[in-house]
Amino acid sequence: MTIAADSSTDLDRTRFFIDGAWVAPKGTETHLALEAATEAPLGTASLGTDADIDAAVRAARRALDDGPWGRTTPAERAAAMRRFAEALAARGADTATLVSRENGMPIGLSNAFNGEAPAGLLNMYADQIETMPLEETRPSPSGSTVVRRAPVGVVGAITPWNYPQALAMMKIAPALAAGCTVVLKPSPETALDGYILGDAAVEAGLPPGVLNIVVAGRESGAALVSHPLVDKIAFTGSTAAGRIIGAECGRLIRRCTLELGGKSAAIVLDDVDLDTFVAGLDNACFQNNGQTCTVQSRILAPRSRYAEVVEAVAQFAREMVVGDPLDPAVTCGPMASKAQLDRVLGYLDLGRASDARLVTGGGRPANLSRGWFVEPTVFADVDNRERIAQEEIFGPVVTITPYDDDDEAVRIANDSEYGLGGSVWTTDEHRGLALARRVRTGTIGVNYYLQDLGAPFGGMKGSGIGRELGPEALGNYLEFQSIYASADHLDH
Template sequence: MTVIADVETNLDRTRFFINGEWVDPIGSETHHALEAATGDALGTASLGTDADIDRAVKAAREALDHGPWGRTTADERAALMHKFADALEKRADATATLVSRENGMPITLSGPFNGAAPAGLLRMYAEQVRAMDLEEVRPSALGSTIVRREPVGVVGAIAPWNYPQVLAMMKIAPALAAGCTVVLKPSPETALDSYVMGDAAQEAGLPPGVLNIVLADRGAGASLVSHPLVDKIAFTGSTETGRIIGAECGRLIRRMTLELGGKSAAIFLEDGDIDTFLGGIGAASFMNNSQTCTTQSRILAPRSRYDEVVDALAGWTDSQTIGNPLDPATTIGPMASEKHLGRVLGFIDVAKNSNARLVSGGGRPTDQDRGWFVQPTVFADVDNDDRLAREEVFGPVMAVIPFDDDADAVRIANDSNYGLGGSVWSADEERALGVARQVRTGTIGLNYYSLDLGAPFGGMKDSGVGRELGPEAINPYLEYKSIYAGADRLRG
């Protein structure tokens, strides 16, 4: 057990948070978490079975249909959400550190995303629902119609390992604001940190069953997707898994939000400023060791400045500090697991055996003999049809692709199954904006890329269905009901 900022965090999590209590698992399977930077044992967590998922869903259903949560007002829910945020804030430093140890995220990034952002999202959606009219009276041909917005019901939230706290809260916060109850299934790759939410929910006084947390693998996770008492699935993860979940939700006619993979393009136009590009490429293409769905791993450069861009990008990667993610000086940490490291190295091998030209990185750093580190790597002369340009690596491996003019850049950027992130780099913002408007993607930045929690986030094409964040994110957790009433309603 470690103690950080006067809050205890138990690194062994062998119980599940169901119906407001810590309960023993029904099965006996466990997951042994390893520290990404060293490979050393970090903690042990129980893995749930279909029966554990069933217990959690039934608790959520009971809290919604018969418990106090289903009868709360927006103000009452908002007040509890603020208490939940306060409890998470007390644990923020410890949580951020734990996530960095689990998945290798540099601590300078983990603090804002895993420490501060979850509490901020709770507060944002608490205030949004307070200001929202959940009933509206409209005139109709025969009198009036009361248009109600009601909670969609029980939400199955499936969160990934790369930004585990904030991506879970991007589902939990709007769901709670809308009046839904939630069953959270975290990823085994970050098996330990999600239970901090259970500790905080208990402290805040969330009613039993409102938030339930069961760690499980894909098998038990599938039972959450298909459970008859679940009304909506909110999933962040791979496109491959998203297809399976989407097919099942379609079969069951079940609401869903899917935030999936990407293969985004950073377009450096002919008039771009190279210093601006180098100042922003870290956030655009290497954030969280490139274990980010919006990673812009296709760098599109004009032929007239192609060598300049390639050399500058190679120099930038060579200058990065690779090391322990808990060191604030580290800019590139390890991959989240040995298995994932193998995947990234596999893509590097594929590119080495293609016509692409390796200009930096290309393997494991020689000064790191422990943990799952890989050098930030740049390949030039990549064809947009190469595997490195088509498939999501989810690691710091960049493909630099030449283009002829702005129209050609747009064509190459759009020649992808994905459409999640992107950026355009130009000294002329209007020119950059004109290019950005033509790229089929859910988000895109002009001379920088940074997620805005107040604006909708999601993808086009194989990058997903629906949107999270911004005021728009609460809508997928609401259902509309029209009540046809008399004319007296209008006068009232």
């Protein structure tokens, strides 16, 4: 198999987008990005220091407090956001390709989440802010009270590598709509594509300081979380990192939303239509090579149909096409990094050492000598207490656990520190809905799992605090202010 790589393209990004301009870094550390499918050099990005973060935050503060952004009307912000969306849409195909080269995402999925979704989110929140009443006057015993929704302030947005463009815009779009300014810290693993946002912001004419972008590691990310001029942190990443960020935000009395990890369950009921279930396996259980926080990597199957469910899942995994993520026929690309590959292989070792039964996969594909590829893997007969059933693997690995009745299925599904995604598979939708309501999770599908950008998204338990997407997300970036006034102001 030949994996395409455009070595003639200079993808180096050695400057940061701060205060509306591309500026030289204050440090010298860099990150060499390697193409996930070939392990070949893809580009070099500078890594920010605490000083770079400080410059970005101060630019965002000036844009909010002294610049035009803090005085814009919703209509003016919406117009700027639509220009931003247009500039991103024009770059969509190239952006999707770059992300696939960075993190191994199959190109069809990347086109949707990295090429199209960012512009769609900007347009959606532009529409919402134009129709949301930001002030209302209420009668009070002393006259009247003006209740207004004001921007929360400067937002520090920290995003991971698995859906870099979509997850960044899930924070940027509602923040801009609310009138906030943003400092974005993308992950070094996808250090190159984040700067497309800066290019598009310049083309759209966003005022200086409204959006700032600094790629940095964890240490400088901590500086963003703790910066005294930041008002809110919006984070997507691991539960372990979320606990640290949440603790610091609590210490500082700083607002935060945390979208964290998952170990979700797909509950297959005894009346399931297996063809429907198999048709939904890609989105529900293997999406983005398993590098998705919502994947239902625990499949719960009724004992009465256990053998046929195991065989159906195993056959699906065997038929997945592993290879170049830029090939539209490929359904499973590589892991995003060598570190992620090693993590997944470590869990495969744990699975083989347990009492679970390896049905298919379990290692690296024999026919691919380059790239961070893992075979789609299925473990059956898995005790839900095993580490492979409790810990987030973030690779194309699923476990299958038997159960006796619906009550036991719900108990096993809820026996997890996480609560982010899930699904129920049945020919009786009313039964499926009733069971879905009993699962402690932020999102769950009945006979399919496909994220709805217009509905709130987030987790329960260790999967996070707060919600992104839908009109509910705007509330994360707005503060209520009550202004006590005289009765004369009731009509204004």
